[in-house]
Amino acid sequence: xxxxxxxxxxxQMRYPKIRGIYxxxxxxxxxxxxWGNYVNMSxxxxxxxxxxxxxxxxxxxxxxxxxxxxxxxxxxxxxxQKYPPVKFLSEKDRKRILITGGAGFVGSHLTDKLMMDxxxxxxxxxxxxxxxxxxxxxxxxxxxxxxxxxxVEPLYIEVDQIYxxxxxxxxxxxxxxxxxxxxTNTIGTLNMxxxxxxxxxxxxxxxxxxxxxxxxxxxxxxxxxGHVNPIGPRACYDEGKRVAETMCYAYMKxxxxxxxxxxxxxxxxxxxxxxxxxxxxxxxxxxxxxxPLTVYGSGSQTRAFQYVSDLVxxxxxxxxxxxxxxxxxxxxxxxxxxxxxxxxxxxxxxxxEIQFLSEAQDDPQKRKPDIKKAKLMLGWEPxxxxxxxxNKAIHYFxxxxxxxxxxxxxxxxxxxxxxKGRTRHN
Numbered sequence: 001x002x003x004x005x006x007x008x009x010x011x012q013m014r015y016p017k018i019r020g021i022y023x024x025x026x027x028x029x030x031x032x033x034x035w036g037n038y039v040n041m042s043x044x045x046x047x048x049x050x051x052x053x054x055x056x057x058x059x060x061x062x063x064x065x066x067x068x069x070x071x072x073x074x075x076x077x078x079x080x081q082k083y084p085p086v087k088f089l090s091e092k093d094r095k096r097i098l099i100t101g102g103a104g105f106v107g108s109h110l111t112d113k114l115m116m117d118x119x120x121x122x123x124x125x126x127x128x129x130x131x132x133x134x135x136x137x138x139x140x141x142x143x144x145x146x147x148x149x150x151x152v153e154p155l156y157i158e159v160d161q162i163y164x165x166x167x168x169x170x171x172x173x174x175x176x177x178x179x180x181x182x183x184t185n186t187i188g189t190l191n192m193x194x195x196x197x198x199x200x201x202x203x204x205x206x207x208x209x210x211x212x213x214x215x216x217x218x219x220x221x222x223x224x225x226g227h228v229n230p231i232g233p234r235a236c237y238d239e240g241k242r243v244a245e246t247m248c249y250a251y252m253k254x255x256x257x258x259x260x261x262x263x264x265x266x267x268x269x270x271x272x273x274x275x276x277x278x279x280x281x282x283x284x285x286x287x288x289x290x291x292p293l294t295v296y297g298s299g300s301q302t303r304a305f306q307y308v309s310d311l312v313x314x315x316x317x318x319x320x321x322x323x324x325x326x327x328x329x330x331x332x333x334x335x336x337x338x339x340x341x342x343x344x345x346x347x348x349x350x351x352x353e354i355q356f357l358s359e360a361q362d363d364p365q366k367r368k369p370d371i372k373k374a375k376l377m378l379g380w381e382p383x384x385x386x387x388x389x390x391n392k393a394i395h396y397f398x399x400x401x402x403x404x405x406x407x408x409x410x411x412x413x414x415x416x417x418x419x420k421g422r423t424r425h426n
Contacts, residue, residue, distance in 0.1 A: 329380070
């Protein structure tokens with residue numbers, strides 16, 4: 001074999017080795033590519049599983065949170081819509097007004113009017129006969145404040161006007177604790193007059209037609225001094241209000257306190273206690289429940305009933321007037337108790353009978369206000385017809401009875417009896 005032949009044969013002998021190395025390299029490159037693809041696929045798969053899990057978790061959280069968001073929206077909606085419309089008053093026109101007994105029957109309606117007129121109202125009540133539910137629609141409003149306080153204890157706040165309504169007003173309630181009734185009308189009135197003196201506020205005393213007692217003059221004008229039994233079962237209220245009036249005029253003469261005195265005659269309307277023992281509430285409740293309407297005595301006693309909105313308007317007009325002497329606020333439309341019982345029976349559509357019971361002690365035989373002074377000096381007189389007002393009251397009592405039937409709790413006033421052996425806080 002020649003040398004050139006050997007040289008030509010050597011490269012051919014080397015090629016198989018090169019091909020093997022290239023094959024290994026290609027295999028390794030393929031393996032790397034496959035591994036890379038596997039790693040990428042694993043990463044993408046894990047990421048997909050993770051994202052899927054997160055989405056499921058987010059959906060789960062959303063399912064839980066969405067009802068809560070709905071409740072929050074409902075709450076926000078209720079908070080923004082729950083208050084009755086309130087006027088805007090400028091600083092110089094807006095008054096800071098205190099109403100004692102403001103959670104009671106008349107006081108809560110007065111609170112509504114003054115709040116809607118745009119004033120800042122502070123209600124003070126010890127809830128003996130008042131109820132929070134009468135003013136709960138104002139709780140949280142920036143112009144409203146509710147204080148659980150007994151006026152027998154001093155109160156120190158800054159106010160421009162004081163409506164002093166605190167006192168039980170129905171016979172069962174004020175007879176239940178006569179000493180407390182006396183304290184509220186004497187010490188309570190002294191405390192409110194003291195507050196009025198300190199802060200320069202004007203005070204309106206919610207007095208009563210009971211200061212006339214069982215009148216010998218008919219109708220009763222403000223000049224009539226009254227005919228009252230000072231030691232009878234009603235004396236704690238009658239004489240309590242009489243001495244409260246005396247205190248007002250003593251503070252006016254001696255200390256220069258501005259006072260207004262409203263002698264309030266029989267008033268009715270929504271938010272009366274169902275079992276407070278007054279004529280209207282008794283008759284309506286008995287007629288709605290199909291029970292006999294109880295008339296004490298012959299039923300020939302007369303009363304004059306005004307609707308609560310008329311009274312509230314009269315109180316506000318009197319407070320803002322220049323009349324410092326007592327003013328009767330009542331409806332001069334007079335009816336016998338028997339006529340009134342029959343009227344309520346007809347309006348309710350009840351088949352109840354009328355039952356006559358023995359006459360109550362010191363029950364006034366006649367009661368009718370002379371409101372010439374209110375007409376002349378205040379331009380005030382009742383405008384709500386008796387039947388219209390009674391229909392509103394009947395509707396309210398009917399709803400209260402429905403609440404009871406649905407086992408919803410309705411607060412009741414204290415019974416008009418004294419339990420033996422009971423320790424009483426006076």
